[in-house]
Amino acid sequence: MAQVLGRRELGRALLARQWLLERADATVEEAVTRLVGMQAQAPYAPYFGLWSRLRTFGTADLADALTERRLVRVALMRSTIHLVTTADYRSLRPWAQPALDRELNTAFKTPLTGLDRAAVAESGRALLDARHLTPKELGAALHERWPDREPHALATVVRNLVPLVQVPPRAVWGVGGTTRYATAAGWTGAEPDPAADSERIVLRYLAAFGPASVADVQTWAGRTRLRPVLERLRPHLAVFRDEHRAELFDLPDAPRPGADAPAPVRFLPEYDNLLASHADRGRVISAEARKRVMTRNGKHATILVDGQVTGAWKLDRAKASATLEIDLFRPLTAAERAEVEAEGTRLLKFAAPGASHDLRMETLADRDDPVRGDRQ
Structure with missing residues (x-):
């Protein structure tokens, strides 16, 4: 019978993976990689998240990584803006596509009915390859070609179907600025990798957030139908249950401190x-x-x-x-x-x-x- 892990034990395991029980000696890029990205629609949020996790961190560490294009801000899991390394953008962006598609098919279903989304995406790509645009500017430019459509909906089609980054000075500490889009390929010099490795990404999620149920993984990803991925990985994973008997998967050697492990503020x-x-x-x-x-x-x-x-x-x-x-x-x-x-x-x-x-x-x-x- 699988071992039962209580909520405090699960919490301590999560905090250990997140470097919140003890700050880590790591670079900004190492931390963002470890965390499989950081949710970042609030532009300065990752600065505080990294400060809480790293033993040595200054605002310039993240600001420089953004301006030097080592880190990028791009729509990923749950169709939300995440801060990731340029290497991770290539693998995570195609893998997150179902979440981005779902947003278009639900929140924007009515304004996009009957629209040739691929044509809008290609038009938006061409516009952004020419110059960086705000979402409002992008929507207005597309509206000239599709005058019967809402500019915001048109801009969102491009945002969700074409990998885009929010370029600095947006999210640069002490500078800031409005959101401006560039194509991720143009900004980083690299196209997304279409051969996204689901098993590898799920293993990385478990390393950062486990132990976790299938529902947990799907919540993080904003995707469904991930049980087959966990089933393929099952022979290589440790299996537990929570207090409600839900099955939890984890890396065998990942840290799982006891319920009484000290958890600092x-x-x-x-x-x-x-x-x-x-x-x-x-x-x-x-x-x-x-x-x-x-x-x-x-x-x-x-x-x-x-x-x-x-x-x-x-x-x-x-x-x-x-x-x-x-x-x-x-x-x-x-x-x-x-x-x-x-x-x-x-x-x-x-x-x-x-x-x-x-x-x-x-x-x-x-x-x-x-x-x-x-x-x-």
Whole structure:
């Protein structure tokens, strides 16, 4: 009979794979590869995600990797923007195509009915090979040829059918800028690899997020029908069950710390893949905490205490000052509170060196409306 792993054990295993139990000595590219990309539609989110995972990290490490084209921001799993290495874009982009197709066939079904999507994609590719365009500019240019179609829908066809990157200065720390597209092939000098290796990609997912069920893998990917991949891999995997008897797969030698392994306080950015890559996310976030984290506009940045999401945070910057607002979902012990304050102070020093710092913390557990403000 397969060993049963409780939620705390699954949580500790996940945190170990994510370098959130202990920061790692690794480069930015090594970290992004290890994590199979980082969700990055919030342009500065990966900076905070890497800071929480790496022993030595500065904002220039990621900014330089973007401007030097060693890392790119491209629509991948779940049709969301991910930060990946240029090598991983080649394999992950074709593999993620079903998720991108599904978005077109659901959210954009009506405005795209009867449209020759391939023709739109090729027209968009030609436009972007000529110059970098914002989504609005791309949609307007396509609208000239297809005047009966919505510009946004036309631009999305190109975004989802043609591998595109968001080019710097978008997401460059301290510079920033609007989203501008280039073709990924033109920007990186390499075409996507059509022979995507599903088994290799699933093994990489398990290394970063396991143990995991078939449903977990599919949630991360935004794809269905991945059970045959796990079945082919089964002879090479360790098999467990969770508290609900769901079957879990894992790499035999992957770290699985005990339920009582120390889990330090960590600050995670909005949209961190830690909270988006499993069907059952109870290993790191409770159902009640998830309600507090989710907003109409997305997800709050979160705080892990003892391996569970226990609060949300927001950084407000002014010219010469920075304020870190921390909203806790439950009262903390004195030791936990001190650890949150210490880690929050380190975050302020990382994000706003040279500025005056203010840290404000309050508990929202007893409020009727636990979510206050927009955390984007």
